[in-house]
Amino acid sequence: MTVATVGVHIVDILARPVSYIPEGQDTALVDQIRLTAAGSAAGTAVDLVKLGNEVVSMGAIGDDELGDFLVAVMAKRGVDVSLLTRKAGEQTAASILPIRPDGGRPSFHVPGANLGVMPADLDEARLRGVRAVHLGGMDVTFGLGDPAFFALLDSLRASGAIVTMDLLSEMPDLLGMARAFLPHVDYVLPNDSQALLMAADLTADLTDGADAGSSAVSSPSVAEVSAAALALLGEGPRGVLVTMGAEGSLVVTEAGIEQVPALKIEVSDTTGCGDAYCAGFITGLLHGQDVVGAARWGTAAAAQVATGLGSDAGLTDLESTLALLT
Ligand SMILES: Nc1ncnc2c1ncn2[C@@H]1O[C@H](COP(=O)(O)OP(=O)(O)OP(=O)(O)O)[C@@H](O)[C@H]1O
Numbered sequence: 341m342t343v344a345t346v347g348v349h350i351v352d353i354l355a356r357p358v359s360y361i362p363e364g365q366d367t368a369l370v371d372q373i374r375l376t377a378a379g380s381a382a383g384t385a386v387d388l389v390k391l392g393n394e395v396v397s398m399g400a401i402g403d404d405e406l407g408d409f410l411v412a413v414m415a416k417r418g419v420d421v422s423l424l425t426r427k428a429g430e431q432t433a434a435s436i437l438p439i440r441p442d443g444g445r446p447s448f449h450v451p452g453a454n455l456g457v458m459p460a461d462l463d464e465a466r467l468r469g470v471r472a473v474h475l476g477g478m479d480v481t482f483g484l485g486d487p488a489f490f491a492l493l494d495s496l497r498a499s500g501a502i503v504t505m506d507l508l509s510e511m512p513d514l515l516g517m518a519r520a521f522l523p524h525v526d527y528v529l530p531n532d533s534q535a536l537l538m539a540a541d542l543t544a545d546l547t548d549g550a551d552a553g554s555s556a557v558s559s560p561s562v563a564e565v566s567a568a569a570l571a572l573l574g575e576g577p578r579g580v581l582v583t584m585g586a587e588g589s590l591v592v593t594e595a596g597i598e599q600v601p602a603l604k605i606e607v608s609d610t611t612g613c614g615d616a617y618c619a620g621f622i623t624g625l626l627h628g629q630d631v632v633g634a635a636r637w638g639t640a641a642a643a644q645v646a647t648g649l650g651s652d653a654g655l656t657d658l659e660s661t662l663a664l665l666t
């Protein structure tokens with residue numbers, strides 16, 4: 341196995357286009373409804389397979405029909421789901437996403453079994469055999485924020501594996517706690533609001549009392565994002581890659597700060613763009629790209645996902661992804 345994805349597994353139910361919720365019992369017709377395997381572990385796992393990696397995914401789902409669907413669709417896409425823990429009586433995490441005509445994506449979400457993921461749900465032996473471990477949504481699977489798991493990550497890195505981390509929520513407390521992972525990962529890939537919220541305590545002096553939470557609602561400036569990313573870099577990872585939607589991403593390492601622009605594409609739905617960015621980035625690193633080069637691979641994979649409905653739509657294979665960069 342090349343890559344293990346660990347953490348959040350979600351079933352996404354998407355409808356497009358939705359511009360209002362019908363009154364009373366009325367029905368609004370839409371063009372398309374899709375069900376996908378999503379979330380920062382499951383969605384990234386599917387994208388990683390499409391980009392040519394062998395992938396095993398670990399985490400927890402319920403013993404319900406949503407869980408049956410998630411296992412079936414991930415397996416159909418080629419992800420090894422044999423190590424997913426199924427928890428009796430729990431609900432598999434799910435989101436309902438009414439996609440706006442402009443691609444905006446409000447959501448309704450049940451965190452379900454993701455909240456109960458523990459180190460005991462992971463297969464240590466399999467983790468020791470992979471070249472990269474992607475931690476998806478450690479703010480939500482906070483049970484993994486455990487000294488024994490941190491020691492395992494340190495040991496995997498010492499034997500040459502790359503450890504990356506993405507976040508899921510926009511909840512200040514959960515994101516603040518997830519900062520504890522930073523000394524134990526190589527690269528962290530939050531979006532801009534997550535970066536600001538994660539760094540809020542660290543940058544309080546820099547922002548001179550400004551409320552990082554409120555600036556995260558409107559789009560934060562590149563200066564604000566840079567300050568947050570530098571603060572997060574100070575916590576120990578080798579790189580902080582902050583995605584900023586249509587503005588692209590900021591790649592922050594000891595070598596400096598570089599902005600990688602997004603590709604210009606016709607946007608249909610941006611759900612899962614962050615997951616695809618992670619998948620492209622990891623694939624780039626595994627192919628020997630440097631950090632900025634790998635960020636470009638991530639940008640190309642994310643651009644493809646923005647063209648279709650759902651977190652894996654638009655992405656097909658590595659060749660077509662890399663063709664966008666030429
Ligand atoms: N409108 C867009 N046009 C082109 N590229 C986009 C657009 N939106 C997102 N992207 C690409 O996707 C990357 C990740 O997007 P974004 O910052 O929205 O991630 P995210 O909020 O983590 O998404 P999610 O968690 O749902 O996967 C961006 O860095 C950019 O390269």
Ligand SMILES: [Mg+2]
Nearest residue numbers: 507531614615
């Ligand atoms: Mg994201």
